[in-house]
Amino acid sequence: MVGVAGFEPATPTSRTWCATRLRYTPTGRGLITAAPLNASATTGKALNVELATKVLAADAASIADTARCLAEGGLVAFPTETVYGLGADAGNGEAVARLYAAKGRPAFNPLIAHVADLASARRVGVFNADAEKLAAAFWPGPLTLVLPKQPDCTVSDLALAGLDSVAVRVPAHPVAHALLKAVARPVVAPSANRSGHVSPTTAAHVLGDLTGRIDLVLDGGPCTVGVESTIVSCLGEPTLLRPGGLAREDIERVLGRPLALAAVPEDDAPIAPGMLSSHYAPKADLRLNAAAPRAGEALLAFGPAPPHAGATLNLSPRGDLVEAAANLFSHLRALDASGARHIAVMTIPHEGLGEAINDRLARAAAPKP
Numbered sequence: 001m002v003g004v005a006g007f008e009p010a011t012p013t014s015r016t017w018c019a020t021r022l023r024y025t026p027t028g029r030g031l032i033t034a035a036p037l038n039a040s041a042t043t044g045k046a047l048n049v050e051l052a053t054k055v056l057a058a059d060a061a062s063i064a065d066t067a068r069c070l071a072e073g074g075l076v077a078f079p080t081e082t083v084y085g086l087g088a089d090a091g092n093g094e095a096v097a098r099l100y101a102a103k104g105r106p107a108f109n110p111l112i113a114h115v116a117d118l119a120s121a122r123r124v125g126v127f128n129a130d131a132e133k134l135a136a137a138f139w140p141g142p143l144t145l146v147l148p149k150q151p152d153c154t155v156s157d158l159a160l161a162g163l164d165s166v167a168v169r170v171p172a173h174p175v176a177h178a179l180l181k182a183v184a185r186p187v188v189a190p191s192a193n194r195s196g197h198v199s200p201t202t203a204a205h206v207l208g209d210l211t212g213r214i215d216l217v218l219d220g221g222p223c224t225v226g227v228e229s230t231i232v233s234c235l236g237e238p239t240l241l242r243p244g245g246l247a248r249e250d251i252e253r254v255l256g257r258p259l260a261l262a263a264v265p266e267d268d269a270p271i272a273p274g275m276l277s278s279h280y281a282p283k284a285d286l287r288l289n290a291a292a293p294r295a296g297e298a299l300l301a302f303g304p305a306p307p308h309a310g311a312t313l314n315l316s317p318r319g320d321l322v323e324a325a326a327n328l329f330s331h332l333r334a335l336d337a338s339g340a341r342h343i344a345v346m347t348i349p350h351e352g353l354g355e356a357i358n359d360r361l362a363r364a365a366a367p368k369p
């Protein structure tokens with residue numbers, strides 16, 4: 001497995017690891033505190049401790065150590081085939097609260113419970129015939145199912161944002177699988193970025209956002225899919241809540257009928273609340289469906305790129321949507337890091353993974369709050 005340049009994997013001891021436990025301060029409202037991350041839970045005073053985030057190359061020993069850190073209430077980032085997730089023990093409300101705080105995430109946004117296999121998923125959610133079909137066809141893999149929660153589901157109410165449903169996923173990444181097997185309980189994991197930033201597809205991206213805010217990063221190299229999982233609700237008629245790393249066409253082929261589209265509720269509350277319009281936001285402004293870049297713009301190309309004097313990155317010179325999805329977030333980050341203030345994005349075909357890519361681009365282009 002790959003290490004991250006500039007970051008030394010450290011030899012951890014479990015006591016010093018779960019430093020994030022120091023950060024939780026209960027409030028009268030029972031939600032996330034805005035307390036400084038380096039403050040003591042009992043005195044509120046700044047602690048004289050440097051909270052360091054360790055980076056561990058993913059091997060059997062570090063996976064076992066990471067599982068122990070999770071079980072002790074720690075916050076760990078780990079690779080999945082889609083993007084890096086920031087994991088916490090789903091049943092540990094305090095750990096989940098610290099997770100929301102570390103991300104700066106609106107507390108009403110529910111999290112996906114990650115489990116090692118279908119048997120574990122059945123203990124979390126109730127599967128109807130469609131859910132069974134989809135799990136059999138696509139798990140492990142980049143598909144999240146929203147299901148009625150089991151009466152004895154152990155996922156904390158905070159992680160479910162008080163809903164009666166639960167989002168469940170069995171990731172295909174071997175490191176994620178080994179970790180979930182070792183923890184042997186559901187792990188909630190949003191993408192391991194600060195809220196409003198683009199999702200991380202390498203350990204270095206995670207560190208850029210969350211250094212000092214989480215216990216450790218398990219480095220398993222770059223994610224292969226590169227966009228988040230596709231979310232399908234199986235609460236009634238199967239409904240696409242978020243396009244993602246599994247193409248809609250593949251899902252519809254297995255179901256034998258089209259997916260319903262999520263109706264936008266009258267009060268404008270998003271159905272998958274994470275689908276806030278400016279969720280995936282680079283610092284630069286994006287101009288979508290650009291035929292040609294203008295002076296002063298950086299270019300995010302797809303397929304054959306027009307000549308351009310400014311910074312240019314190509315999602316897939318050969319016009320492959322799978323390759324483009326895998327490069328999307330890292331190219332957006334790289335163009336941001338180049339200092340570009342405006343990015344022209346060429347047209348991406350709206351088929352296969354193009355649906356998810358266009359969805360993320362539209363969010364990235366939305367006006368910032």
Ligand code: TXA
Pocket residue numbers: 080082083084085086109110111112144146163165166167169189190191192227228229230231241271272273274275
């Ligand atoms: O690929 C992925 O799905 C990554 C990796 C780490 O697994 N995770 C991820 O999590 O993208 P997150 O938290 O960034 O996005 C989860 C989405 C949010 O939009 C949330 O609102 C939605 O899932 N969600 C979670 N539970 C839900 C529920 N019960 N009903 C509807 N939407 C739900």
Ligand code: MG
Pocket residue numbers: 190191199274
């Ligand atoms: Mg996210």
